[in-house]
Amino acid sequence: MKYFLTTLGCAKNTVDSMKIEQSLRSGRHLATHAPDEADVLIVNTCGFIDDAKDESIEVIKDLDNQRNEDQALYVVGCLTEIAEEQVKQAVPNVDQIFGAEAWSDIAASFGSNASNYDIPQPSISNLGGISAYLKLSDGCDRPCTFCIIPTIKGKMHSTADDLLIAEAKFHAAMGIKELVLVAQDSTAYGEDISVRDGLAQFLEKLSIAVPEIPWIRLMYAYPGRVTSNLARVMNDMPNILHYVDMPLQHGSDSMLRRMKRPSSRKARESISYIRNAMNDAVIRTTFIVGFPGETEQEFDELLQFIRTEQFEHIGVFTYSAQSGTPAALMQDQVDDELKTERYARVMELAQEISLSANQSVIGETVDILIESEEPTRSSGGDLVVVGRTYRDAPEVDGLAFVKGEFQKGSLVKANVDGALPYDLLCTPIDS
Ligand code: SF4
Numbered sequence: 001m002k003y004f005l006t007t008l009g010c011a012k013n014t015v016d017s018m019k020i021e022q023s024l025r026s027g028r029h030l031a032t033h034a035p036d037e038a039d040v041l042i043v044n045t046c047g048f049i050d051d052a053k054d055e056s057i058e059v060i061k062d063l064d065n066q067r068n069e070d071q072a073l074y075v076v077g078c079l080t081e082i083a084e085e086q087v088k089q090a091v092p093n094v095d096q097i098f099g100a101e102a103w104s105d106i107a108a109s110f111g112s113n114a115s116n117y118d119i120p121q122p123s124i125s126n127l128g129g130i131s132a133y134l135k136l137s138d139g140c141d142r143p144c145t146f147c148i149i150p151t152i153k154g155k156m157h158s159t160a161d162d163l164l165i166a167e168a169k170f171h172a173a174m175g176i177k178e179l180v181l182v183a184q185d186s187t188a189y190g191e192d193i194s195v196r197d198g199l200a201q202f203l204e205k206l207s208i209a210v211p212e213i214p215w216i217r218l219m220y221a222y223p224g225r226v227t228s229n230l231a232r233v234m235n236d237m238p239n240i241l242h243y244v245d246m247p248l249q250h251g252s253d254s255m256l257r258r259m260k261r262p263s264s265r266k267a268r269e270s271i272s273y274i275r276n277a278m279n280d281a282v283i284r285t286t287f288i289v290g291f292p293g294e295t296e297q298e299f300d301e302l303l304q305f306i307r308t309e310q311f312e313h314i315g316v317f318t319y320s321a322q323s324g325t326p327a328a329l330m331q332d333q334v335d336d337e338l339k340t341e342r343y344a345r346v347m348e349l350a351q352e353i354s355l356s357a358n359q360s361v362i363g364e365t366v367d368i369l370i371e372s373e374e375p376t377r378s379s380g381g382d383l384v385v386v387g388r389t390y391r392d393a394p395e396v397d398g399l400a401f402v403k404g405e406f407q408k409g410s411l412v413k414a415n416v417d418g419a420l421p422y423d424l425l426c427t428p429i430d431s
Contacts, residue, residue, distance in 0.1 A: 002030045003024055003029055003031060004031075004034070004035045005042045008055060008077075009046025009048060009056075010046065011180070012135060012138075013077060016044060017044045023107035024106070024107050038071060040071070040073075041067060041072070043074070043076070044077040045060070045077040045078060045080060045087075047082045048078065048322070053079055053086075056077075057087065057090045060087065075091075076100070080100070081153075082152050096109060100153060130177050130394075131176065131177065131369075132178070132180070135182050135183060136159060136182070137156055137188065139155050139157055140153060140155075140185055141185075143260040144261055145258065145327040151324055156192055158188075161205060164206070172213050175409065176213060177215060178394070179206075180219060181217065185221075187226060203230070203234065203240055204237060207240055216237075218244050218245065223261070223262040224266030224270055226273055228273045231274050231278065245393065246271075248285045250291065251303075251304065252264070255294060260326075264305060282391045283309075284314075284315070285315070286315040286316070287306075288319050289342040292330035292331065292332050293331070294342075306350070307349070312354065313354060314353070315396065319339060354421050355419065358421070362419055364416050365413060365414070366400070366415075367412070368402050371399075375404070378403075384402065384404075385401075386402075387399070391424075400414070400423065401423060402414050402428055403427050
């Protein structure tokens with residue numbers, strides 16, 4: 001059977017889609033990028049916020065309208081966990097609906113397609129053959145009042161470390177150069193089986209197990225849960241990048257209390273562990289503006305927090321009410337115009353800080369992981385390839401432009417000779 005799979009939502013959903021693909025390919029089913037060639041159309045949905053729900057339903061409707069009568073339509077993922085009835089009402093002809101993590105059920109529904117020949121297994125959660133996600137756990141035990149994820153995914157459950165190491169070794173054998181560790185809360189790793197500082201222990205093991213993977217990157221740490229030991233391990237192990245993504249959501253303590261998030265003191269404690277252990281640490285974070293009741297003073301506290309902490313990368317979201325969460329019922333919802341204005345003010349400050357962080361590395365020598373398939377010619381006539389330094393995570397941060405012709409997947413040493421707000425301009429050493 002041939003399937004067409006489309007994925008909405010976050011990196012963690014991308015990992016889930018890769019697991020669906022792995023199950024289907026193990027059953028000898030073939031992927032196609034053309035919906036009209038598929039026997040089964042699968043939509044892996046996102047239900048995180050209302051906009052994401054609407055987008056998922058639009059995609060399902062589009063595929064339903066395009067398909068012919070022999071093609072089946074499956075809907076899977078987060079949205080089906082929280083709004084199965086809504087999906088059924090919007091698109092009554094959907095053939096099958098599966099919850100999140102029902103990878104093997106989806107494959108089972110295709111029936112057996114056994115044959116005696118081997119199809120090479122694709123890398124699961126592989127980003128263009130260079131980087132791959134490794135999902136440490138799923139679910140979340142935190143009480144954030146704006147978030148529906150714990151309702152959708154349930155309690156946090158860690159994947160056994162030997163399975164993760166086996167997956168990492170598989171990626172290493174496939175030539176992957178960067179492992180990006182994801183979870184709803186990566187710093188909770190091991191808590192469900194009463195392991196203290198489980199992430200630090202796992203990072204140490206992982207680093208030793210896959211020395212041939214030069215970059216291991218940590219995403220989605222929780223404020224207050226980055227321990228001094230974790231920061232020390234990150235500094236000591238040669239292939240753990242000095243990069244942490246730690247979503248903070250706000251800088252005002254009264255806002256953080258309403259969000260049921262850790263205080264700014266907890267955030268600062270984690271930041272100081274990271275910066276004290278690694279003087280070249282890069283911190284990425286995200287903030288929500290326009291959460292219910294956000295006053296001008298609270299918003300100013302956020303700006304002040306950002307100015308003080310000088311995060312190298314900042315992502316900003318305008319608050320969007322998610323039905324089923326406590327925050328959706330709160331009084332004083334902020335109007336959209338004000339949210340947009342606050343978004344722009346944070347982005348302006350974030351851009352200023354990002355530019356100054358990039359300028360601070362001008363003159364330094366960096367390793368660049370090349371992502372381009374082939375070079376392109378710049379307006380000045382030079383051949384240029386695109387990659388990233390450890391400072392930039394795939395898909396969310398900036399890029400490094402390097403003069404010359406280099407193979408995709410190679411690590412190139414280069415001097416930083418120019419900085420843009422989000423990107424670096426580099427010249428390879430010895431060219
Ligand atoms: S930690 Fe993240 S996933 Fe968990 S409830 Fe909070 S925002 Fe949601």
